[in-house]
Amino acid sequence: MAFRLLLLLLFGSLSGMAQESDIASKLEFERIPFGLDILDYSSTVAQRIFEDHNGYIWLADEMGIFCFDGISAFNFTEKLRKDFDFDLPETRYLVVLVDTFDNVWMGGEEGLYVFNLSSHKQWTIRHQQELNIPLNDVNRTYNLLWHNDLVYNCTWGGFFAINIQTKETEFYKSMAGLPIWPENRRSAVKYVYPDARDEIIWGSFTFGYFYFDRTRDHFEFFPSRFTNVTEYTGWQYFYTGFFKGDTLIAPSYGNGMVYFDTLSKAYRQYLYEPPGNRETTGRYERVKSYLPYDDDRIIINSEGFGVGIFNLVDHQYTFRRKDGSLFSPPKTDLDMSYDRHGRIWVNKFRSVEPVLQKDSASRHYIQIIKASSRDKSYDRVSLFHYDHIYFDYDQDDFTIEYSLVNELEPEQVTFEYFLKDFHLDWVSNDTSRFLHLPQLPGGTNELLIRAKKDDQVVATKSLYLSRVIPFYYTMWFYISLMAAMLALGLVLFRWRVRRARKxxxxxxxxxxxxxxxxxxxxxxxxxxxxxxxxxxxxxxxxxxxxxxxxxxxxxxxxxxxxxxxxxxxxxxxxxxxxxxxxxxxxxxxxxxxxxxxxxxxxxxxxxxxxxxxxxxxxxxxxxxxxxxxxxxxxxxxxxxxxxxxxxxxxxxxxxxxxxxxxxxxxxxxxxxxxxxxxxxxxxxxxxxxxxxxxxxxxxxxxxxxxxxxxxxxxxxxxxxxxx
CATH class of the missing domain: 3.30.565.10 (Histidine kinase-like ATPase, C-terminal domain)
Structure with a gap:
């Protein structure tokens, strides 16, 4: 019996690897040059490729912020200087973000700059110098995240939460004073993961994770202690990741894919090559970005091997092979991003390349574009890392917009949805990409959306929607209220007796x-x-x-x-x-x-x-x-x-x-x-x-x-x- 079980497990693993290898082999590349007159870069520091709500592709690059309209690319920062007299410094720009209010947020080495595409208003945001952190590091933006009404500005000296309307700093956390290596980069915040109410914030910095409870002003940091890498131990960047349960999973610089248990505070790493190879290990374990593939797999971008698949269950890597050898775009760097047409955009030197998936069977993924209820909404930027959305109790009328990434034949794809503990069976939504849920029950509800083609389920998406029940509607509140009233009555009675006697x-x-x-x-x-x-x-x-x-x-x-x-x-x-x-x-x-x-x-x-x-x-x-x-x-x-x-x-x-x-x-x-x-x-x-x-x-x-x-x-x- 034990022998049969071993064979089954081995066969399943080999089958999974073969499937992932087949998926990786179908990844093809197409170069879209941005027309930069640069002979060579020693490195590129573009942090994000970003598609805005209008379908434009944005890129932060060594030479500025660029925008691609589907036909050609232009230097947006040069246009602002020339046509709108925006005094933007000649510096590196590390990240770009466009919100649905038409604000373009541009993070550079000397500050954060905002330009509104509709009103043409301009803002220059520079933060004050903090303890033991040079001013240029406090204002050197590394990453941006839009969540609720805040834009989180991750800098080399801490992170700042900025109001998206007023552009004022709501709160911030400095990394000054941490007992870490003395170099300035050690305090750089790479990314933050705020909760639904922006009260509990997890984040990654140069060599680990931190936890910040701003309601109690409580801060803890949990440095990683990986020793398998020699040359790159001091540069253990943790890039943009995602939560899976209570575990934070993220690509890293030199340590492969890293798992961090937020309960036990323990780190685990999964390397492609065994440790000890000083010549290659550091480079090949620089996994710099990821994209969701399905519940068990993600697409990753490695500096050494390029684009591939990482299995979240057995922690195996699979990279695209061509003619029997490893193949990747040369010198692929940081970011990847989906667009609304299902293409994966990969950042490279002097170009941004979309990875086209020619075969519709290679990948189907339901992407939530927007979820809203009355006056509150989440767009795709916020939804990218979350599968659980919280709304206030009085917001019971939900509208969800979704799409099937890589829809080569949209007219043949139909959708169904199922609200657990509410629906008895799947409800057809035909070919509509909009879902309306009136009078959603209070509490947490699991919504399943699936896509079907030729009566075959090709993709399923699970999304949790929570209407936060006010404490005064809960049973424990009524019990507590009754107990409190009884206790209060007893106290009042005893007080009146004592007062009468007095x-x-x-x-x-x-x-x-x-x-x-x-x-x-x-x-x-x-x-x-x-x-x-x-x-x-x-x-x-x-x-x-x-x-x-x-x-x-x-x-x-x-x-x-x-x-x-x-x-x-x-x-x-x-x-x-x-x-x-x-x-x-x-x-x-x-x-x-x-x-x-x-x-x-x-x-x-x-x-x-x-x-x-x-x-x-x-x-x-x-x-x-x-x-x-x-x-x-x-x-x-x-x-x-x-x-x-x-x-x-x-x-x-x-x-x-x-x-x-x-x-x-x-x-x-x-x-x-x-x-x-x-x-x-x-x-x-x-x-x-x-x-x-x-x-x-x-x-x-x-x-x-x-x-x-x-x-x-x-x-x-x-x-x-x-x-």
Whole structure:
């Protein structure tokens, strides 16, 4: 059994090699000269042959940018200098790109230049010098890639993402500071592979790959460590490649085809000749470009052998043979490109040669030209390296344009398509090269397109289309939202419980403080000194046989004491009751001091004093201060006024005297040796503050020292209460 299996595998391998050799033998060449008056080049640095959306072939060459219209070629850079006064330097131009907005992007050794074919606008883009990288390397363009709304400018000092409309740099990554060989070329970025949203970017530079996550500003590089090549080890360029799963596959300078696993970060190389041949190995392993052939094979361009086939499964090389010997166009260099007619264009010294495929059986390949949905589209430049396209969730109407490369008899080719998990069978699209998919389901959908000729399938293309489902439409979001709402509800419940408990504690504390302050206020009003003086005054009136005055005095005194005791048990009393207490107190003091001052109580008729609530015992201390410290030390007329006024939604209680003022009163107290500070005013302020916190209303106190011409003329106290 083991012997039979070995034979089958060997036969299959030989059969595959024979088939690929047959394919390679059908590659034929036709030279289209560009008419350059150059005898010889030591090298050519053209990076890309490019067909634009109008079918023109563009080439960046040592002598400038050239354009081929199918009949003849002309020097585009010379035309810009002569006809449009575009100040383009006389330098090498390494790469050209034309977008569908008619912008021609030209990368040279001194900068990036843009010319719009429609508006004739011109842009010169030069980047700033970076750390340890010469300015000419920062601006020396090596490659260009158009992706979404950005053009990636790969230079010898890093890469720059440029907005295709504004021509402004959106972001960049410098290769300065990498611990690599000191030569400038070691930091040259060869190509980049951005993801669908231009957030994760893989890229190749002189001797390996790098990874850049611009959302986190995270950068890593993974240098290759190939040792099989001696002379060329330091020049391990990695050219434009492609992803196959999580593996980056790319041609390289001196190391054949190189595989890089982006998960394990491991390199593998596949050489055409065994290592060790110093004379030939470096040259023959310089694979400089590739083109897709089918799922298992690619067409490659080797410096030593020319155009051939590389098998992605068994990693074997097959080159075209003619008359029993290897055959290739002499000195074939970097780039290859398909055109819309199915020809492969190969860059050579002094010429660009299309490789014609005469036999229709030699190659059939379905090429996606454009995929679009509403206002978002991908053209062939973006699709060349990707088989997975991402669109926003609201873009559910897809249009795809495709072609069968090398259609020698287009009228005999029909197409079918099949959307997995949506269609039950293949759907005919006849000979149309346009496919419309309305109402594409959300998520990732695999679309298969196949071409048939004479009822035989000649080519199949697989393309993944993803409508990115917003997180708020996913099941895990609803589950997470419910869990978050439950957690939030629990947190809010616990917070409300804690807040209620805290408020209860605060309320209890405030009530306790209020009780203590009310007790202190009552004590302040009912102090023995006041009671003794009042009783002594009554005694004097009795001794003087002023019975009627004594009875009136005693009546007012008893009413004041009773009201003070009654109000001390309440949190709030009416302003009417507070004013009544003030009247009792003023009459007591008025009698005791033998009418030595006059007082007046004025209440605005608009104020309903029975409705307004105030903390008890808050006005009397200010009356006492006005009489004892302001009026009794004044010579002449002594006036004390109480006014109640309405000010919007607030009530102002004003106590106004024309006494000596607070400053002089303090001087008199100091002269008598009284240094203890009176706590009556501070006590009222504390009570008003507690009342604000407890009742969530305005209770404010303002004390104004009156003066006229720099001389004190009394004190004005304003107690403001919110209705």
């Amino acid at each position: 408020q209860e504690r605060q309320k209890a504390t405030i009530q306790q403080q209020l009780l203590e302050m009310e007790s202190r206020a009552l004590k302040n009003q009912m102090n023995p000194h006041f009671i003794f003086n009042s009783l002594n005054s009554i005694k004097s009136l009795i001794q003087e046989n002023s019975d009627e005055k004594a009875v009136h005095y005693l009546t007012q005194f008893s009413k004041f004491i009773r009201k003070a005791l009654d109000h001390s048990e309440k949190k709030l009393i009416s302003l009417e009751e507070e004013i009544e207490m003030c009247r009792y107190y003023l009459e007591i003091e008025y009698l005791r001091f033998e009418h030595s001052f006059t007082f007046n109580v004025e209440v605005d008729q608009a104020v309903d004093t029975s409705f307004v609530q105030v903390p008890p015992l808050i006005l009397q201390p200010f009356l006492e201060n006005a009489i004892w410290h302001g009026l009794l030390h004044k010579e002449g007329e002594r006036i004390l006024k109480i006014q109640v006024q309405q000010d919007g939604d607030r009530i102002k209680c004003i106590i106004d005297d024309n006494g000596i003022g607070r400053e002089k009163a303090q001087q008199i107290k100091s002269a008598y040796g009284i240094t203890q500070k009176s706590f009556g005013t501070q006590l009222i302020q504390d009570r008003l503050k507690i009342s604000r916190e407890m009742y969530k209303k305005i209770f404010d106190l303002t004390i104004i020292d009156k003066n006229y011409g720099g001389k004190a003329t009394g004190t004005r106290v304003e107690v403001t209460i919110e209705i």
